[in-house]
Amino acid sequence: MISPxxxxxxxxxxxxxxxxxxxxxxxxxxxxxxxxRARERDVLTxxxxxxxxxxxxxxxxxxxxxWWRDRAVALWLSCSQHGGDPGPLGAPxxxxxxxxx
Amino acid sequence: MTAVIxxxxxxxxxxxxxxxxxxxxxxxxxxxxxxxxGYGSGMxxxxxxxxxTVGGAACLYGSARGRWVGETIGLPLVVPASxxxxxxxxxxxxxxxxxxxxxxxxxxxxxxxxDRWRGVVRVARLAREAALRDQSRPA
Numbered sequence: 603m604i605s606p607x608x609x610x611x612x613x614x615x616x617x618x619x620x621x622x623x624x625x626x627x628x629x630x631x632x633x634x635x636x637x638x639r640a641r642e643r644d645v646l647t648x649x650x651x652x653x654x655x656x657x658x659x660x661x662x663x664x665x666x667x668x669w670w671r672d673r674a675v676a677l678w679l680s681c682s683q684h685g686g687d688p689g690p691l692g693a694p695x696x697x698x699x700x701x702x703x
Numbered sequence: 704m705t706a707v708i709x710x711x712x713x714x715x716x717x718x719x720x721x722x723x724x725x726x727x728x729x730x731x732x733x734x735x736x737x738x739x740x741g742y743g744s745g746m747x748x749x750x751x752x753x754x755x756t757v758g759g760a761a762c763l764y765g766s767a768r769g770r771w772v773g774e775t776i777g778l779p780l781v782v783p784a785s786x787x788x789x790x791x792x793x794x795x796x797x798x799x800x801x802x803x804x805x806x807x808x809x810x811x812x813x814x815x816x817x818d819r820w821r822g823v824v825r826v827a828r829l830a831r832e833a834a835l836r837d838q839s840r841p842a
Contacts, residue, residue: 619783668777
């Protein structure tokens with residue numbers, strides 16, 4: 603049994619694809635006219651270098667966070683072992699992330 | 704990020720994928736899909752076959768040349784064609800439960816191709832923006 607609306611849905615999907623393909627032709631033509639062809643490889647190389655830079659920055663930030671965490675623990679232990687009486691630390695404040703400011 | 708994936712090789716694999724798509728389309732032109740004829744129409748089956756053949760050929764050309772333009776034009780044809788077949792298989796799964804496996808494979812292929820389409824569109828857009836920036840820069 604043919605589901606109601608199925609042929610129409612298929613025609614819509616395939617028709618939409620045809621329209622998108624025509625748009626693709628127009629956009630490709632416009633992009634080539636603007637000289638995008640010469641920049642394709644640069645874009646890929648740039649994207650890869652940005653990704654590497656982003657990964658490096660993330661790793662460095664994680665290393666920094668680990669270092670400060672270790673340092674905080676060392677200070678807390680030092681206070682405890684040398685007669686200090688550190689109070690409860692409580693929940694840490696939010697980091698100065700750009701999304702939070 | 705998808706643009707990066709495009710830079711990480713796999714051109715031969717992509718070309719093989721599109722070759723199979725094109726062969727599948729040509730096959731469907733010679734022996735149209737009975738599913739599409741039965742649940743759609745003869746015209747839809749031919750449109751599906753043409754979309755797969757032309758789109759696959761365009762993508763294959765682009766992959767072989769290492770240019771995104773082939774996929775920019777071909778994938779908009781291939782993805783909806785593949786989605787159409789997936790829809791038919793999914794919509795008629797109740798008639799034969801064994802069709803579920805084929806439907807899942809078809810949906811997977813559609814989603815992977817759609818992801819590739821998204822990546823190619825992004826590369827094309829970035830390349831055009833870079834070219835326009837070059838043009839607007841004083842010599």
